[in-house]
Amino acid sequence: xxxxxxxxGKTGFIGSHLPEDFRAVDLRKPxxxxxxxxxxxxxxxxxxxxxxxxxSEYKFINVDLTKNVARNAIASGVKRIVYISSMNVTWAEAxxxxxxxxxxxxxEAEDSLLExxxxxxxxxxxxxxxLVYGKGAPGNFASLMRIASKNLPLPLGxxxxxxxxxxxxxxxxxxxxCVECQESSASIFYVSDDxxxxxxxxxxxxxxxxxxxxxxxxxxxxxxxxxxxxxxxxSEVERLSKSLTVDIEHTKKTLNWxxxxxxxxxxxxxxx
Numbered sequence: 001x002x003x004x005x006x007x008x009g010k011t012g013f014i015g016s017h018l019p020e021d022f023r024a025v026d027l028r029k030p031x032x033x034x035x036x037x038x039x040x041x042x043x044x045x046x047x048x049x050x051x052x053x054x055x056s057e058y059k060f061i062n063v064d065l066t067k068n069v070a071r072n073a074i075a076s077g078v079k080r081i082v083y084i085s086s087m088n089v090t091w092a093e094a095x096x097x098x099x100x101x102x103x104x105x106x107x108e109a110e111d112s113l114l115e116x117x118x119x120x121x122x123x124x125x126x127x128x129x130x131l132v133y134g135k136g137a138p139g140n141f142a143s144l145m146r147i148a149s150k151n152l153p154l155p156l157g158x159x160x161x162x163x164x165x166x167x168x169x170x171x172x173x174x175x176x177x178c179v180e181c182q183e184s185s186a187s188i189f190y191v192s193d194d195x196x197x198x199x200x201x202x203x204x205x206x207x208x209x210x211x212x213x214x215x216x217x218x219x220x221x222x223x224x225x226x227x228x229x230x231x232x233x234x235s236e237v238e239r240l241s242k243s244l245t246v247d248i249e250h251t252k253k254t255l256n257w258x259x260x261x262x263x264x265x266x267x268x269x270x271x272x
Contacts, residue, residue, distance in 0.1 A: 005179055006036050006078070008069060009045030013137055014084065017172045018043070027065065034069070036076035041179050043082045044069060047109075048102060049139065055101050062105035067112045074116065080123040082178045083113055084171075087130045087164075087190065087246055096244065110188070117186055125178040126188040127171070130246050134168030135270045140239075145270070148206035155219030156240070159199040164192040164246035167266030170259040177257055189255065192246040193263040199240050202267075209267050 009015045010024035025034050027046055036042065046069075048061040070081060089107045092099040110126050117124040133141045147154065174191050197205075204214040221241050228237035252258055261269075 003040035004038050005041045005043060006039040006073065007043045007045065009047075012045060013134070014132065014168060014171065015043075015045050017134070017168050018175070025069075027069065031068070031072065034072055036073045036078055039073070039076070039078055041080040041082065042069070042073040042078045043084075043175060043179070045084050047084070047106070049086075053102075058101045058105045062102070063108045063112065066109040067116065070113055070116050074120050074122055078122065080125070080179070080181075081113060081117060082125045082127065082175055083110070084175075085110055085126050085128045085188075087128045087244070090128055090190070090246075091244060096242070114186060123181075123184055124186045125181070127174060127178070127191055128188060128246075129166055129171055129191050130164045130244065132166055132168055132171055133266065133270065135272070137168065137270075144203065144206060147203065148210045148212070151207055151210070151212040151215055153215040153217055155217045155224055156203060157200055157216035157218040159221060159241050161198050161241055161243040162196045162245050163199055163202060164196050164244065165202065165263065165266075166192045167259075167261055167263070167269070169261055169266060169269065173260050174251070174255075174257060177255055181255065187254070189251040190246045190248045191251060192248050192259070193261075193266060194248055194252075194259050195263040196245050197263065205264065205267050206270070209271050211271075 005022045006025050007015055007018055007022045008025050008027055010018065010022065023039060025036065027034065044066060046065065048058050073081065086103065086106050088097055088103045091097040092103045113124055131140055170193055171191055200216055203216060207214040225234060225237055228234045
């Protein structure tokens, strides 16, 4: 692949799927030990997600650390940065999701990188991803996997929303394409499996791929939200029932990219 590629967060879920010869940069080490020399590209994966952080921690990890890493990489000769952000930024801008501190700091990191890269003639690829799934994925997908493995009868059979997801294999394919892209760029790209499904359909596919027969009971979402409010689970049910979709036409046309695997295949790989 030519010159070397540096990766922060290489031992994490997404990073562990990247090629082994990509250089891991451990940000837990002193700054002087961050080695970007000889690397043409930086893939920055480190971010605050999947658990609760304080506001200052979100600010430090998502913004301050990101800017510091980028400055060090650029000073060492890096000419391309691939930054993995979140579709929550887009959905918050559209008023679909609340603009919480995690989302605000992701957007601030994007803006800082755009300013740094434009000032230093560095190509920047910002990839905003929805929920990333795959075997061993943390966060919300891990919760869905637990539901699928237990296969309890749950009142989730009537959620007729539309959701976009992205298999970790499709995300990795797009990241590699950005690493290899020779065109100048400072742009934001959206990614997904390009196949929107309802939460009920997604759960059913997970349960079936786990070798079980889905037992999702049809139940009105309005009543589900009512009872969830009574037990303090309103936000969780709203998250499950809300439509959150991604339009990746710009990514497909600009980068001449299509997701190499289908959503069905992505789910099957979770159980191999």
